[in-house]
Amino acid sequence: MQTQASYTFSFLREHDVPALYDTFVAAFADYIIPIKVSRAEFAMKFKREGVEPSFCVGAFYGSQLVGFILTGLGEWQGVPTAYNAGTGVVPEHRGNQLTKQLYTFLLPKLRESGVEQCLLEVIKGNEAAFKVYRSIGFEEVRSLDCYRSPVGELLLPAEEPEPVVEIRKAAKGDWKTYSSFCGSSPSWQNSSEAFKRSPDQKMVLEAYAEEQVIGYVAFFPRTGSVAQLAVHPENRNQGIAKALLKEAIKQSQAPALMFLNVDQADARLATFLERIHVRHFLTQYEMLLRLQ
Template sequence: MKIRSLEKTEFETIFRAFSQAFADYEMQWNKAQLLTMLKRRGFVPELSFAAFDNEEIVAFTFNGIGVFNGKPTAYDTGTGTLKDYRGRGLATEIFETSLPYLKENNIEQYLLEVLQHNPKAISVYKKLSFETTRELNYFMQKNEKIDRRLKISGYSVEQLDTLNFESVSGFWDFYPTWQNDFQAIQRASEDFIFLGVFTGTKLIGYCIFEPDSGDITQIAVEKQHRRKGIGTLLLNEAIKFNKNDSIKIMNTDTQCISITEFLKTNNIPLKGKQFEMIKQL
């Protein structure tokens, strides 16, 4: 087996390996969804690496490249190993092979998220000097089970062509994770719907939604206008555009009680938890 970059690897080969590595995973992706995910997360083939057995990928790490917390960052967009090749340390070997190339390209840190119920992977990352920076929740619910009974008046909901990102960051209670930040949204802005709630001409809440996946990427309400049903109004409007049978909200900060309570009120349950981890390069 040889480890090399994915710079000259056809997408068909990448998709085949991804599908086989995650065949038993709760969520599944088709080709279009994988392409969208990779684009949104900043996938750079020449700085992503895989182990090849002959010409087939048997283990891989897709790296996204961008800026996080003001630092040039590589992000683990997807790491997987085919079932017959697990237990050989290939993921660690691929990661260590990538480090010199990342450093040569002035990457200062490596960021990833790992499911908390995967203690084996967490142990590996800790041995590689990753440190936990945040705990994250993710939520999911079928469209028809979301509580949509609330009716309010006095506000208008509009679909927006653009959104001034700087003007709405003051609505936040926590900083978005890699796949949900404005950098990710701008990479694939055509895949999102932007919704705003107004009182008169003043924007007081917004939602950024990906209809194909059912992913609510960001949803926030200005602090002085909370607990009036504005978040639920945005949620109900997003569901109208949803092409998926479920809504999901990935990677909210566990310390943010307001978003957890909001989703609970709308019957969107907690599905699992992740750790956000960073290694300084």
């Protein structure tokens, strides 16, 4: 435990999670895009993003939790990584450099544990957060775009793709094969590891032609969030991605389709989403801090 001014910093434990949820809700209520999650959704976020409570840091004012960093652990592009699944400070305690102090408290434990880098996303336009992360040593890696549209506004024509494909539910995703279809690396929360960890309802649909998988979509039917969508390079521009999304919509309960944190450099996917009227609503910077 460490004290600076009137704040105390400590790593959290499982019994702190209920208070952590309350602080999370208070911290993000006035965010650039207000975030509203239920306790059940908060628990699912922990699982999907690999959050480890004992690596989460809390800032306490007396006995009140007023700031935090949610830390997910795993590998990122083959390197042991700590992912920032959320940093928040309740409004009345902002302006006290708590984010910087939280990282000062967290980084030694990460280094001692063999973590080699820290990863996070920050919304473009959130200059205060961007400056804080830059001052800590984070560097911008890439830009990620977020898209969303009601399913009724999507342009998904009725004609069948050519060649004709069969859409099947995958009993177990062949992620090694899928990765060869992709034009970019998915973000942390859209990775195959995160998808497999998530306790939320999830589904993978595969497009088959002559008994060969030539495309797939991995998505969450409850929320309409698409984690991954890709088609074999030799089978693009044949209507296969549209056929996959049409079936995904049939299997979903959500009123809208979402693609969160799509690599901006993947121009082919961005063009496809715009063509079927999935609207861009947000850009984030993916940032990395190397510890070794």
